[in-house]
Amino acid sequence: MTSEFPRSAPLVSRLQVLEETPSTNDVLVSAAADTENWPDFSVVVTETQTAGRGRLGRVWVSPPRTTLAVSVLVRADASLRIDALGWLPLAAGLAMTRAVREALPARDDVALKWPNDVLVGGRKISGVLSELVVGEAPSVVVGAGVNLSMTEEQLPVPTATSLVLAGAEHPDADGVLSTYLREFRGLVDSFLAAGGDARASGLQAAVTEACGTVGSRVSVELPGGNILAGIARGIDVSGRILVQADGSADLTPISAGDVTHLRAR
Known part of the structure; x- marks a missing residue:
């Protein structure tokens, strides 16, 4: 076939x-x-x-x-x-x-x-x-x-x-x-x-x-049900998305979670 x-x-x-x-x-x-x-x-x-x-x-x-x-x-x-x-x-x-x-x-x-x-x-x-x-x-x-x-x-x-x-x-x-x-x-x-x-x-x-998530405002539903909202700033060497949470200057690496785009790049 x-x-x-x-x-x-x-x-x-x-x-x-x-x-x-x-x-x-x-x-x-x-x-x-x-x-x-x-x-x-x-x-x-x-x-x-x-x-x-x-x-x-x-x-x-x-x-x-x-x-x-x-x-x-x-x-x-x-x-x-x-x-x-x-x-x-x-x-x-x-x-x-x-x-x-x-x-x-x-x-x-x-x-x-x-x-x-x-x-x-x-x-x-x-x-x-x-x-x-x-x-x-x-x-x-x-x-x-x-x-x-x-x-x-x-x-x-x-x-x-x-x-x-x-x-x-x-x-x-x-x-x-x-x-x-x-x-x-x-x-x-x-x-x-x-x-x-x-x-x-x-x-x-x-x-x-190629990733449209980078630069977008996102909402991430984390394992356990917590929600992280912020701007996706990049992808690290482990493949994790880096999110700058609202009100924070730090980048949070996310290895697993359900991502929703809230704003286009």
Whole structure:
């Protein structure tokens, strides 16, 4: 079935295309223990995912063949620090931002929302969910979903959008996937070659530049329910968003939280 994605297939070690699956992440997490048949940068993709999962346990379900769900297996060297792997979902968000921009050349409002959502005109078109796989060497399954042809009536929430709604008359799933995979692999290769150093590899600067959260007024719902309001000032070397809380000169690093943009950059 790789003939459905002729531009994407040569970019990966293995490409498995599924007509339908509950979750591409679940398929790849289960397969990850088989290092011989599922090498680094193996990919599972479908246009019909029936039980996808988002951040904070949210369910991600869409009508058949209206979205693209893709999971990538990244196998890292055993010497890489586990905390460095936290940059992989940010790299995926950046790669998908670039893929969406290429699919929507007439739009100038495609931006990355920390940590790894992609927004078009402030509405979510893509999200990323990563899962650590325990083994002899660290592996991460990086899952991403992008809305291709969903109509307004099919959107799960009014704050979402799709390529069709954003102006792409005939979204090319293989085009989006191949751009995403090319960009993601380039970012990951540079990051791993730099020993997991986001600053030295240029990943920190690239994510910061693409991130529409930086410079915006935000409200962050922290684990435990507390709310932090202020201005997002940057992203540190650990991938955390730095928020200057109202009334404070200090920057608070946030590693996990539900971010709402209150004001555009």
